[in-house]
Amino acid sequence: xxxxxxxxxxxxxxxxxxxxxxxxxxxxxxxxxxxxxxxxxxxxxxxxxxxxxxxxxxxxxxxxxxxxxxxxxxxxxxxxxxxxxxxxxxxxxxxxxxxxxxxxxxxxxxxxxxxxxxxxxxxxxxxxxxxxxxxxxxxxxxxxxxxxxxxxxxxxxxxxxxxxxxxxxxxxxxxxxxxxxxxxxxxxxxxxxxxxxxxxxxxxxxxxxxxxxxxxxxxxxxxxxxxxxxxxxxxxxxxxxxxxxxxxxxxxxxxxxxxxxxxxxxxxxxxxxxxxxx
Numbered sequence: 001x002x003x004x005x006x007x008x009x010x011x012x013x014x015x016x017x018x019x020x021x022x023x024x025x026x027x028x029x030x031x032x033x034x035x036x037x038x039x040x041x042x043x044x045x046x047x048x049x050x051x052x053x054x055x056x057x058x059x060x061x062x063x064x065x066x067x068x069x070x071x072x073x074x075x076x077x078x079x080x081x082x083x084x085x086x087x088x089x090x091x092x093x094x095x096x097x098x099x100x101x102x103x104x105x106x107x108x109x110x111x112x113x114x115x116x117x118x119x120x121x122x123x124x125x126x127x128x129x130x131x132x133x134x135x136x137x138x139x140x141x142x143x144x145x146x147x148x149x150x151x152x153x154x155x156x157x158x159x160x161x162x163x164x165x166x167x168x169x170x171x172x173x174x175x176x177x178x179x180x181x182x183x184x185x186x187x188x189x190x191x192x193x194x195x196x197x198x199x200x201x202x203x204x205x206x207x208x209x210x211x212x213x214x215x216x217x218x219x220x221x222x223x224x225x226x227x228x229x230x231x232x233x234x235x236x237x238x239x240x241x242x243x244x245x246x247x248x249x250x251x252x253x254x255x256x257x258x259x260x261x262x263x264x265x266x267x268x269x270x271x272x273x274x275x276x277x278x
Contacts, residue, residue: 029257035246036060043242059243060251063233066244069251071222072229078141079214079225080207083148084200091154091199096184098155099162100170110159116152125216132217143217144225148207154199161195162188201259208256226252 035043036059038052063069098110128147129138137143165188173183189196211227218224230252233245 032246032249032253035242036250038243040243059247062241062244063247063251067229067232067248068221069229072224072226072252075141075223076208076225079144079148080204082145083207084203086145086149087151087154087203088158088196088200090150091158092184092189092196094150094155095158095160095162096180096188098159100167113152113155117156121147121212125213129216138217139219139223141223144214144223146217147213148203151199151203154203157195157199158192161192165191205256205260 034050034052037055037057038049039054039056039058042049042052094113098106124147132138132143132146137146169187170183173187178187209227210225211231214225214228215231218228230245230248233248234240
């Protein structure tokens with residue numbers, strides 16, 4: 001048993017370490033925000049000015065004038081909502097099958113699904129683009145959604161959440177005459193709603209911030225998502241006006257930061273619960 005003084009010192013060092021890591025994590029967001037509201041001379045000053053000499057909204061005005069933000073928001077929202085919805089539906093039933101049923105090569109199939117998480121999206125982008133070109137999905141909303149109709153990560157997380165549910169409850173529902181679809185939708189889903197919310201939030205963030213695949217498959221200006229729209233703030237010669245760029249970044253990330261701040265306790269709880277049973 002350590003003396004009380006040593007325990008207090010250890011706790012203080014732990015708080016200092018956590019605080020230092022938190023500052024490092026928040027520093028990019030702070031720099032993004034002050035760059036968006038700083039005058040141009042402050043942005044390019046050296047050494048950097050951590051506190052702007054004055055506040056200005058001219059960069060936000062430039063950002064709003066240069067991009068069709070309502071269109072970008074709408075496209076990003078549609079892509080994210082549909083991707084999350086289809087991934088949750090697929091993950092719920094696939095996770096239920098892997099958690100409840102026993103069938104030949106079950107572990108092999110599950111490992112194959114998890115193996116897709118190890119394949120970088122850059123490896124499959126060319127083959128997927130060729131396939132979509134053959135079926136006419138290039139430069140369409142369906143083309144943007146194609147890689148996100150299902151999520152191996154969602155299957156894994158939901159399967160782990162379902163494993164916590166007692167089998168006796170499922171068997172009792174079957175004895176009462178409930179079908180498998182009804183069991184999944186009316187019994188399993190409400191019991192693992194924290195896990196579903198966690199998966200939904202993580203997938204939504206990933207879809208909202210996805211840049212590589214939309215920029216590959218989109219040609220039309222009216223189908224651009226927010227990350228693709230932000231890329232317009234770099235001119236063809238590679239020159240960047242950092243003030244409007246940071247203002248555009250604030251505009252696009254603010255909703256996600258607010259949503260994460262509200263839902264973080266549910267996400268932490270969901271991740272913790274999925275690890276209780278293997």
